[in-house]
Amino acid sequence: MEGGTPTGALGRMKAAWERARQRWWVRWGVDLAVLVLIVAAVGAWQARRLPGGGAPAPGFTLRTLGGEPVQLEALRGKPVVLAFWAPWCGVCKVESSNLSQLRRLAGDSAHVVSVAVAYDDEEDVRRFVQEHDVDFPVLLGDDAVQRAFRVDTFPTVFFLSPEGRIERAVVGYTTLAGLGWRLML
Incomplete structure (x- = not known):
């Protein structure tokens, strides 16, 4: 020096x-x-405690707001974006429009589905769907499906392979670009 x-x-x-x-x-x-x-x-x-890394997604049969049963297994064959949310969650309200846009952009190449959990009354879910113009399928979840996916923060979004494996998960607000990028990976 x-x-x-x-x-x-x-x-x-x-x-x-x-x-x-x-x-x-x-x-x-x-x-x-x-x-x-x-x-x-x-x-x-x-996302450290969430299932992922190619683990099989826990199976479920849930009903839609219209009362029709939906099995997760029936969604195989295409990638699945599976969003868990609660009607009282402010961040979920903001993110719902991103999920709607993703569904429109993905078209028939992927399923965009949400699971409402942590609600007191089904009417709360219906009100959320109406107030936020939700145009993607909403399934009525319960404590069992919430525990199976280890969801304790909202929103939590899982990205499943066409074979039903959890490829990745994200917690909190995710932009449309972030959702699209993770879907394409």
């Missing part, structure tokens, strides 16, 4: 970094990368 400054390759790298940090787009890029890493780490931590 000469005069308190590092020499050699390390010194040149530090100087180059300092020059690069003076550019606004580098500063913003680094800040954005750090933010993305933090969001990804928080998301991974939130």
Whole structure:
């Protein structure tokens, strides 16, 4: 070290970094990368106890708001986006439009289905569906299906393979881009 400054390759790298940090787009890029890493780490931590990694999805038979029974097994053959939500959940209200848009964009190439849980009265679910223009199937879940999927935070969304395996899960608000990206993976 000469005069308190590092020499050699390390010194040149530090100087180059300092020059690069003076550019606004580098500063913003680094800040954005750090933010993305933090969001990804928080998301991974939130989903740490959820089933995933190719595990078979727990089977269920639930009924729709119209009373028709739906078996999870009947949805095989296409990828499935399975969203768990509660009618009192503020984040679920915001995310419901993203699920509607995903359903329209996915068309016949995937199933977008939701499971309402943690509600006191079926009327609460009906009101949520009406107030938020929900246009994707809503199944009436119970404590058993909530426990089987280990859902304790809302919204929680699972992405199932066409064979019925849980490929990934996400907890909390997810943008349309995030839902679409995870569906395509």
